[in-house]
Amino acid sequence: MEKALGKEKSGITPRTKKLIKKHLFVYGMLLVAILHFCVFYIYVNIDSFLIAFQDQHTGAWGFGNFRLFFDDISLGAQSEVLISLKNTMIYFVVLLATNLFSFLLSYFIYKKIMLWKFFRFVFVIPMIVSGVVLVAVYSNMLTAGGPIDVIWRKLMGDDAPSLIYSAPYATWSIVLFVIWTGLGMNIILFSGAMNRIPESVIEYGKIDGIKPMREMFQIVLPLIAPTFGTIMLLSCINVFGASGPILLFTNGMHETSTIAFWMYEKVIVRQQFGYAAAFGLILTVCSLPIFFLMRWLLKKLPDDIDY
Amino acid sequence: MEKTIKAKRSIKRYFIQQLTVGNVVAFVVFALFAFSMVYAIAWAFMASLKDHIEYTINKNNFFPENWRFGNYLEAFKLLNVRGNNVFNMLFNSIWLMLGQSLISMAVCCTTAYIMSKYDFVGKKVINFVIIASMMIPLYGSMASTMRLYMKTGMYNSPLILIASASGVGSMFLILRSYFNGVSWQYAEAAKIDGANDFTIYVRIMLPIAMPAIGSIMLVMLINAWNDYTTAIYYLPDYPTIASGLYLYKTIAGFNVNMPVYFAGVLMAAVPTFILFIVFQKQIMSSITTGGLKG
Numbered sequence: 001m002e003k004a005l006g007k008e009k010s011g012i013t014p015r016t017k018k019l020i021k022k023h024l025f026v027y028g029m030l031l032v033a034i035l036h037f038c039v040f041y042i043y044v045n046i047d048s049f050l051i052a053f054q055d056q057h058t059g060a061w062g063f064g065n066f067r068l069f070f071d072d073i074s075l076g077a078q079s080e081v082l083i084s085l086k087n088t089m090i091y092f093v094v095l096l097a098t099n100l101f102s103f104l105l106s107y108f109i110y111k112k113i114m115l116w117k118f119f120r121f122v123f124v125i126p127m128i129v130s131g132v133v134l135v136a137v138y139s140n141m142l143t144a145g146g147p148i149d150v151i152w153r154k155l156m157g158d159d160a161p162s163l164i165y166s167a168p169y170a171t172w173s174i175v176l177f178v179i180w181t182g183l184g185m186n187i188i189l190f191s192g193a194m195n196r197i198p199e200s201v202i203e204y205g206k207i208d209g210i211k212p213m214r215e216m217f218q219i220v221l222p223l224i225a226p227t228f229g230t231i232m233l234l235s236c237i238n239v240f241g242a243s244g245p246i247l248l249f250t251n252g253m254h255e256t257s258t259i260a261f262w263m264y265e266k267v268i269v270r271q272q273f274g275y276a277a278a279f280g281l282i283l284t285v286c287s288l289p290i291f292f293l294m295r296w297l298l299k300k301l302p303d304d305i306d307y
Numbered sequence: 308m309e310k311t312i313k314a315k316r317s318i319k320r321y322f323i324q325q326l327t328v329g330n331v332v333a334f335v336v337f338a339l340f341a342f343s344m345v346y347a348i349a350w351a352f353m354a355s356l357k358d359h360i361e362y363t364i365n366k367n368n369f370f371p372e373n374w375r376f377g378n379y380l381e382a383f384k385l386l387n388v389r390g391n392n393v394f395n396m397l398f399n400s401i402w403l404m405l406g407q408s409l410i411s412m413a414v415c416c417t418t419a420y421i422m423s424k425y426d427f428v429g430k431k432v433i434n435f436v437i438i439a440s441m442m443i444p445l446y447g448s449m450a451s452t453m454r455l456y457m458k459t460g461m462y463n464s465p466l467i468l469i470a471s472a473s474g475v476g477s478m479f480l481i482l483r484s485y486f487n488g489v490s491w492q493y494a495e496a497a498k499i500d501g502a503n504d505f506t507i508y509v510r511i512m513l514p515i516a517m518p519a520i521g522s523i524m525l526v527m528l529i530n531a532w533n534d535y536t537t538a539i540y541y542l543p544d545y546p547t548i549a550s551g552l553y554l555y556k557t558i559a560g561f562n563v564n565m566p567v568y569f570a571g572v573l574m575a576a577v578p579t580f581i582l583f584i585v586f587q588k589q590i591m592s593s594i595t596t597g598g599l600k601g
Binding site: 022023025026027029030032033034036037039040041043044045047048049051052105107108109113114115118119120122123124125126127128129130131132133136137138140141147180183184188189192212213216234237238240241247248251259263264266267268271273274276277278279280281283284287288291 | 327329330333334336337340341343344345346347348350351354414418420421425427428433436440442443445446447448449450451452453454455470472474475508529532533534535536539540549550552553556557565568569572573575576580583590591
């Protein structure tokens, strides 16, 4: 469209004047966003790359931060990094499974199952209410004397183990919380996407006498597949970002740390910037192959996302 | 008479239609899920009305022995974090919530509008950069972000709101696709009347987009009210309601008066809940379109 721009550069015709005016307007309007991006994305990420190779106190260049990382890994089962990595993988797998499960369940909300409006209302609650509130309620239901504990004692005749304040159970309690608060939200998102399927497509199926099962698997789900695929894809690319509200539950104790929590702990609490940046760099390098693998696998990774 | 028989038949047919294996399984899952959610809230409400000692000793009783509504008043007095009382926290919650949402909305909306309605040199590059920055995960940036905040004085200061002025993110995508659907003919007509680009944006396009902006804004406000991370990470001296509740519990440790704490927790959820009940339709539509379109 803007081919004329080059040609008419020599003499300032009214048309070029108009074009210049337009570009001044456009870039003026984008100025804040561009500046923000330059500082909070470009500068921050370059700085992050640099401090990974710098000693935080002396400013000397070197691989000290990476050495800290390998020292930690060499601790084996005691390693904070390895525990965080393991838990992150658990949250990642659970995230994918929850996505898949809610994808199937959302069909029934879309089909207006009995009480669907009530269910939808309840499913939104985790989004409306703060995580602080939900965690307070949930964790007190699980701790000694709470309803879960009472049921456990009635069934097993024995005291329940500390489900939130002991190592093997703590992570799984948080995982259950993530499913509890995340499943309903996903169902609402997917059924919302289903509502955008053109009515006529469904009607066609009905005229052909298609059965509900076939309608679900051969019409509705394939039509939603791109949405579902994109969400799964983004989850896969951001594999090391999977986490739960660790801070609210255990503050990282009882082997519940994840990579996201590890980052918080190193940056905000201990201010070991170099170490955190170095680990971040390692993770980014590790996730780039996943990114390109996904691109190659699907070949049609959207180069543009549209809501 | 005939009508009631017909109605009965249609109800019967409805139930038979509903009786497939998939429907039954889905219904059971939904019902369990909804029950657990409702039960948890009811349980917390009952707990908030109990006596401190009764709560610690006997958790088996669902209903309190004495209904202590006074717990709610006490929560106002008791919740105090690092010299901030409930009203300080409320004030922090409000300026942080409004500041974050308004700034972020203003920048996102302007970027989305320009990217949707104008063709210009460099548009493709900007578009590519926006999408790429959203897709490629960079994990280490938290450390240098914190460093930047400390160097510029944004750390532990209301200046932190500057960080909200980002033009990218899912809000950008939703708004851009909304503007894609708005006809440019309104602008053409206004141009003939002598309006310039800026007046067209402010006087014509923004009012047209107001319903969409409004419902997205509602979701942003709710998210900002519920957000505890910003305040815990970067504003230690400005506890909000959400972060204050967390900090209060960690500072007080096991000495927390749990019923009073629950009263505070439930009250913190009231504003967003009222917002949701009043604007249910808008918020629902905003949430359901939040999914990615294929």
